[in-house]
Amino acid sequence: MAMIEFKNVEKYYDKxxxxxNINLKVEAGEVVVIIGxxxxxxxTLIRTINGLEQVNEGQLLVTNFDLADKKTNIDKIRKNVGMxxxxxxxxxxxxxxxxxxxxxxxVLKRDEAENKKIALDLLETVGLADKAQSYPRxxxxxxxxxxxxxxxxxxxxxxxxFDEPTSALDPETIDDVLKVxxxxxxxxxxxxxxxxxxxxxxxEVADRVVFMADGQILEDDTTAEFFDNPKEERAKKFLxxxxxx
Amino acid sequence: MITIFTENWQALLTGxxxxxxxxxxxxFFSLIIGSFFAILEEMPYRILKIIARIYIEVFRNIPLLxxxxxFYVVVPMYVTNINGFTAGTIGLTIYTSAFIAETVRxxxxxxxPGQMEGARSNGLTFMQAMFHIILPQAFKYVIPPLGxxxxxxxKNSSVLAFVAGFDLMYQGDIIAxxxxxxxxxxxxxxxxxxxxxxxxxxYMRHLEKKLS
Ligand SMILES: Nc1ncnc2c1ncn2[C@@H]1O[C@H](COP(=O)(O)OP(=O)(O)O)[C@@H](O)[C@H]1O
Ligand SMILES: [Mg+2]
Numbered sequence: 333m334a335m336i337e338f339k340n341v342e343k344y345y346d347k348x349x350x351x352x353n354i355n356l357k358v359e360a361g362e363v364v365v366i367i368g369x370x371x372x373x374x375x376t377l378i379r380t381i382n383g384l385e386q387v388n389e390g391q392l393l394v395t396n397f398d399l400a401d402k403k404t405n406i407d408k409i410r411k412n413v414g415m416x417x418x419x420x421x422x423x424x425x426x427x428x429x430x431x432x433x434x435x436x437x438x439v440l441k442r443d444e445a446e447n448k449k450i451a452l453d454l455l456e457t458v459g460l461a462d463k464a465q466s467y468p469r470x471x472x473x474x475x476x477x478x479x480x481x482x483x484x485x486x487x488x489x490x491x492x493x494f495d496e497p498t499s500a501l502d503p504e505t506i507d508d509v510l511k512v513x514x515x516x517x518x519x520x521x522x523x524x525x526x527x528x529x530x531x532x533x534x535x536e537v538a539d540r541v542v543f544m545a546d547g548q549i550l551e552d553d554t555t556a557e558f559f560d561n562p563k564e565e566r567a568k569k570f571l572x573x574x575x576x577x
Numbered sequence: 578m579i580t581i582f583t584e585n586w587q588a589l590l591t592g593x594x595x596x597x598x599x600x601x602x603x604x605f606f607s608l609i610i611g612s613f614f615a616i617l618e619e620m621p622y623r624i625l626k627i628i629a630r631i632y633i634e635v636f637r638n639i640p641l642l643x644x645x646x647x648f649y650v651v652v653p654m655y656v657t658n659i660n661g662f663t664a665g666t667i668g669l670t671i672y673t674s675a676f677i678a679e680t681v682r683x684x685x686x687x688x689x690p691g692q693m694e695g696a697r698s699n700g701l702t703f704m705q706a707m708f709h710i711i712l713p714q715a716f717k718y719v720i721p722p723l724g725x726x727x728x729x730x731x732k733n734s735s736v737l738a739f740v741a742g743f744d745l746m747y748q749g750d751i752i753a754x755x756x757x758x759x760x761x762x763x764x765x766x767x768x769x770x771x772x773x774x775x776x777x778x779x780y781m782r783h784l785e786k787k788l789s
Binding site: 419 | 689691692694695697698699705709710713714
């Protein structure tokens with residue numbers, strides 16, 4: 333059984349057709365990178381996977397629940413599927429440690445001592461053990477994003493979604509975040525879907541690359557095939573443009 | 578003026594007590610009811626939004642006196658016997674709660690929507706996100722307008738005079754009609770209202786400064 337599967341999914345914002353006949357299968361443990369020009373529907377696609385956007389037609393199976401079915405309890409899926417946002421969305425009224433501990437405490441009812449230990453270990457992993465008592469407003473973008481990743485990992489998710497996690501960061505802090513993401517991809521066995529323009533990251537850890545344009549998936553290939561031998565004209569153009577940057 | 582005070586101080590103090598008591602009750606319950614309808618309106622269910630909207634619009638747009646009279650006259654006729662103080666305080670609570678609901682809702686909307694998305698993606702339910710993340714942040718946007726509403730609430734509690742609620746205004750009316758010294762009576766009444774509202778106003782401004 334696939335971890336995530338789109339079957340003929342359609343999505344509209346009122347009259348605007350944002351996702352067109354999406355078919356996509358992601359197996360457990362796979363790392364998939366989604367690229368494509370701005371406005372092509374990458375965020376929309378990734379946000380449907382944990383129900384931040386509703387799909388209108390087709391089937392969207394996530395950990396075997398159908399998100400297109402209104403009866404599905406979305407909270408059950410979100411317990412297993414974390415999300416990392418472009419603008420972090422850390423809880424502004426909580427310390428870093430509380431950001432990480434809150435959901436496991438409320439949702440998983442994790443024992444408090446264990447919860448704290450896991451949170452502190454995660455802070456260590458992302459290299460920010462000294463920030464436990466800081467508030468989000470005191471952190472740099474790169475630090476915030478690493479905390480956001482730690483917060484997602486604390487839930488021990490089956491899958492993690494990343495929506496342009498480095499696009500809002502200063503260039504010098506991007507590598508710290510990418511390193512944490514690469515470690516997850518290589519070590520944790522967590523299914524990852526990553527919207528990003530970091531082609532180095534894609535080459536190094538992605539199993540597959542999906543290219544989107546105008547709400548459609550135009551290309552879905554293994555990483556090597558995509559970079560060495562892209563088939564779609566638009567994918568080629570897009571690649572040459574971002575690689576020149 | 579002095580003699581009015583010395584001869585009626587018991588009535589005046591009683592009135593002050595009733596006004597304070599009514600205001601505190603109404604403040605407490607309108608905060609709860611107002612926040613309830615604010616949250617209801619932010620819930621991702623259309624039917625709940627509509628219910629909340631109707632409640633808020635209806636009670637914001639009917640004069641307080643009409644609401645109070647409804648509980649003073651209509652409710653005892655058909656439902657249960659309640660005295661003027663209770664009727665007035667219920668009216669005051671419902672009326673104020675509609676304004677508080679609007680204020681709290683505006684506060685909730687002022688919080689970055691990313692906070693709710695982050696919390697929901699993290700596995701929190703809507704209610705958990707609301708109580709742990711959104712409302713604590715909405716609080717700072719809500720303090721200044723809420724302060725205004727508390728002051729309005731105290732002043733509006735004078736509606737109790739119309740339903741025999743024993744409040745300051747009610748005592749003032751009685752004293753004025755027995756002593757015929759309307760000017761001095763109402764000056765005293767005004768000063769007594771100020772004694773409640775001025776510290777409130779001062780405290781709110783202090784709180785506002787502390788938060789910003
Ligand atoms: N909430 C929304 N309401 C209406 N249109 C939207 C909304 N979100 C996105 N869109 C539109 O859908 C298209 C795809 O957007 P998005 O998924 O954000 O693209 P990408 O992430 O690839 O830049 C864009 O044209 C955008 O304007
Ligand atoms: Mg996007």
